[in-house]
Amino acid sequence: MDPQPLLEVRRLVKTFPSTGTVALDGVSLVLKAGEIHAVVGENGAGKSTLARILSGLDRPDSGSLRVRGREVRFRRPRDAERHGIGLVPQQSLLAQHLTVAENLILGREPRVLGIFLDRRRSYYETALASANFSFPLDPGAVISRLSPPERREAEILRALARGRDVLILDEPTSILTESEAESLFALLKRLRDAGTSILLISHRVREVLSSADRITILRNGSVVDTLRPADTDECDLALRMASSSSCFTADGPAVTRGQAVFRFRGASLRDSDRVTLRDLDFEVRRGEVYGVAALAGNGLGALEDLAGGERTCDQGVVELLGRDLSAWPRDELRSSILSYLPTDRDGRGLCLGATILENLVARGASLRDWSRSGRAAQRAEAARLLEAAGVRARLDASVDVLSGGNRQRVLSARELGSFAPAVLAANPTQGLDPRAQEETWNRLRSLAREGAGILLLTSSVDELFAVADRVAVLYRGRLTELGVRSGEVTADRVTRLLTGAAA
Amino acid sequence: MTPRPDPRKPAFSGLGALPALAAALAAAAIYILAASEDPASAFRAFFLSPFTRPVVLANLVELAAAPCLCALGTALVFRSGDFNLGGEGQAYAGGTAAVLILLAVPSLPGPAGLAGGFLAGAAAGAATSLPSALSRRTRGADVLLSTFLVSQAVVLALDWAIAGPLRDPSSNLIATPVVSDAYRLPRLFPPSGLSFAPLLAAAAAFCLDRFLRTSRRGLELNLYGRNPAFAASVGFRVRAYAFWPLLVSGALNGAAGALLALGSNGRAVRGMTGGIGWNGISIALLAGNDPRWVLPAALFFAWLEVGSRQVSILAGISADVGTVAKALVLLLATARFLGSRRREARK
Incomplete structure (x- = not known):
């Protein structure tokens, strides 16, 4: 019989009422003492929510947690720490301007006479912990000066200082290169052996297979299976993570392509601690939907910034209709040349606090003619757009009152309501129900038929297959073109590429 | 992005402003009750006497004009997502510049001189806000701090200049010489001080309201003020919106200063702005930064001001009663504003 499980999760349910999503739908999981247990799944499968609940950042709606057989309730991170559970979150919790040692003791400082910070002891403790796990970290180094892998180590050290029985790592390799990731896994194995x-x-299948003792697959908030790496392979795992295994449909794309709309030539983007885009070379032509898929942390956001003209590349060039994208005057570009559905809908795509009407007329011809005489016409046009989008709300209502899905519809109505030769659609159906999703996809396809060149950036394989004429995958900042959709390009193959498994 | 305050939550909309107004009046009433031997007549003096005599009422309306201009300037900058705390120095500079220009050219026809004086005042106010506008546009400097600091420096410099090189040695006041009579604001209803200034303020409020609600640039400015990242992404000229509102606000404050200088005094007196910049901010907050409500809010403030003067003359109570009431309005209007900001942050 197995020894008593260290951490046991039973039928956890967590819903987010504000968006209506069920993040976890009855998840059960057992973590044994001294194992590396991987939880894999696509974006939105509920992985991060699980991590937040286990570390006391979120509370479940129902279900129970047991530590060493005793039922526990975590109300705050400190509760989890008391039971020996430490979290290494995706986004750093380190104070950038403090040293490694200072970060480690933050909130539980050793004191002299109960008042003064015992600096010497905190350095000593840090050095000791660092040496214990053979981390080559200088306790006196300031975080902001460390390299990404060193920061990861500092982050792990910080978590270990708080709870050394269970270490939860949420996407720990998203900012690391492959060799850096390997040394991280070597470190994790040492910790496990200790x-x-x-x-x-x-969500990186290959990493998980080479490092984990057991793997639990999450899909849409439910556990699909828990298995050992020996019982599966990259392909099998990737397929079981995917929420659909559809292949390209046979109706075939319209391959009457024209002039290049977007053209990336050797475009590279360096970022201090995020994924670097390396040497992107591709074209999006008139009359086609060019789909690029990637999972979080592989550079899709950076690619969106480049294609939307929000940033310029460090090397190479991005052209729009034959002209350097950064040379376009922004107002001209956005009023009639480029339609843009950003992933950051509420920050970049919409103006929260303003009315639905103001959001609908903020671009293009409706904005140009926004004058006293024309406003009645603008209102009528906006009302028509809103109704066509299926949003039932007053034009003068604040856009804040709309649900996420309806906000996305307002955004689509503004950006896709009129023709523009270039369309950048980044996760264009986030928050939409299946019917609205279908409508958006149809709209993108019909714009392509009218002659627009559409660059679709998505983290959903379903979406990629539903709309794109040509397909590419971005993994760790490198683009792999798969070409025109055909029988050979299956969801299976794309999913494997997305997770870094060999094609 | 950090959540921004909602610059358009009108304190007047619905019943929102009523608590602030009611509390201000209640504070005045309590003050009078505590300080007066004959509360009934003191109440009458404070609340009603401004309306019983036409001359007093006319003075009240005149008194609202300059703070109204300042409040419009504050509201405009607020719509662009920032705070102009430099109204005091901008108005002081505007008033002094108007006087200096008119002292330099003493023999123009009256209307031309007045127009020139106002333009000079507006230009000086704008120039005072220029360092803040430039540093915001080029370096993203904090407008709240920079306008305040520049304004403080200008106030100190002008205090010194008016007491020193610009002083009229023949006068007992610490003030510049008086401008030619032709340049004084013509009085419409003597012996009251009523001039065309309230009309000017109303016209400015009307224009600003039209601009914000019906023009393309006004719409863009509103959206920029709420979400600069959005404005940049949809291609608005965001650099312009980080610049012009502040200059126009400075010009409005400068014009308000010119009104003060060319109105009752006809000269620049040391400390003549007397907190007009801060009054402008209170009025703008009370009006929810909606130009349509700025003039009514300014009239309310003028009522408190005149009421407290009346009560000190007629009932012998210190005129501080108006200051107390105004302070309470500022406190409550700010609390409202901060409250909505915190609610947004929590979201």
């Missing part, structure tokens, strides 16, 4: 249990959250 007795720490590790819950590793990832």
Whole structure:
């Protein structure tokens, strides 16, 4: 019989009423002492929510947690720490201007006479912990000066200082290169051998297979299976993560392509601690939907910034209709040349606090003619757009009152309501129900038929297959073109490429 | 992005402003009750006497004009997502510049001189806000701080200049010489001080309201003020919106200063702005930064001001009663504003 499980999760349910999503739908999981247990799944499968609940950042709606057989309730991160559970979150919690040692003791500072910070002891403790796990970290180094892998180590050290029985790592390799990731996994194995249990959250199939002792697959908030790496392979795992295994449909794309709309030539983007885009070379032509898929942390956001003209590349060039994108005057570009559905809908795509009407007329001809005489016409046009989008709300209502899905519809109505030769659609159906999703896809396809060149950036394989004429995958900042959709390009193959498994 | 305050939550909309107004009046009433031997007549003096005599009422309306211009300037900058705290110095500079220009050319026809004086005042106010506008546009400097600092420096410099090189040695006041009579604001209803200034303020409020609600640039400015990242992404000229509102606000404050200088005094007196910049901010907050409500809010403030003067003359109570009431309005209007900001942050 197995020894008593260290951490046991039973039928966890977590819903987010504001968006109506069910993040976890009865998840059960057992973490044994001294194992590396991976939780894999696509974006939105519920992995991060699970990590947040286990570390006391979120509370479940129902279900129970047990630590060493005793039922526990975590109300705040400190509760989890008291039971020996430490979290290494995706986004750093380190104070950038403090040293490694200072970060480690933050909130539980050793004191002299109960008042003064015992600096010497905190350095000593840090050095000791660092040496214990053979981290080559200088306790006195300031975080902002460290390299990404060193920061990861500092982050792990910080989590270990708070709870050394269970270490939860949420997508720990998203900012690391492959060789850096390898040394991280070597470190995790050392920790495991020293007795720490590790819950590793990832969507990178290959990493998980080479490092985990057991793997739990999450899909849409439910556990699909828990298995050993020996019982599966990259292909099998990737397929079981995917929420659909559809292949390209046979109706075939319209391959009457024209002039290049977007053209990336050797475009590279360096970022201090994020994924670098390396040497992108591709074209999006008139009359086609060019789809690029990637999972979070592989550079899709950076590609969106480049194609939307929000940033310029460090090397190479991005052209729009034959002209350097950064040379276009922004107002001209956005009023009639480029339609843009950003992933950051509420920050970049919409103006929260303003009315629906103001959001609908903020671009293009409706904005140009926004004068006293024309406003009645603008209102009528906006009302028509809103109704066509299926949003039932007053034009003068604040856009804040709309649900996420309806906000996306307002955004689509503004950006896709009129023809523009270039369309950048980044996760254009986020928050939409299946019917509205279908409508958006149809709209993108019909714009392509009218002659627009459409660059679709998505983290959903379904979406990629539903709309794109040509397909590419972005993994760790590198683009792999798969070409025109055909029988050979299957969801299976795309999913494997997305997770870094060999094609 | 950090959540921005909602610059358009009108304190007047619905019943929102009523608590602030009611509290201000209640504070005045309590003050009078505590300080007066004959509360009934003191109440009458404070609340009603401004309306019983036409001359007093006319003075009240005149008194609202300059703070109204300042409040419009504050509201405009607020719509662009920032705070102009430099109204005091901008008005002081505007008033002094108007006087200096008119002292330099003493023999123009009256209307031309007045127009020139106002333009000079507006230009000086704008120039005072220029360093803040430039540093915001080029370096993203904090407008709230920079306008305040520049304004403080200008106030100190002008205090010194008016007491020193610009002073009229023949006068007992610490003030510049008086401008030619032709340049004084013509009085429409003597012996009251009523001039065309309230009309000017109303016209400015009307224009600003039209601009914000019906023009393309006004719409863009509103959206920029709420979400600069959005404005940049949809291609608005965001650099312009980080610049012009502040200059126009400075010009409005400068014109308000010119009104003060060319109105009752006809000269620049040391400390003549007397907190007009801060009054402008209170009025703008009370009006929810909606130009349509700025003039009514300014009239309310003028009522408190005149009421407290009346009560000190007629009932012998210190005129501080108006200051207390105004302070309470500022406090409550700010609390409202901060409250909505915190609610947004929590979201």
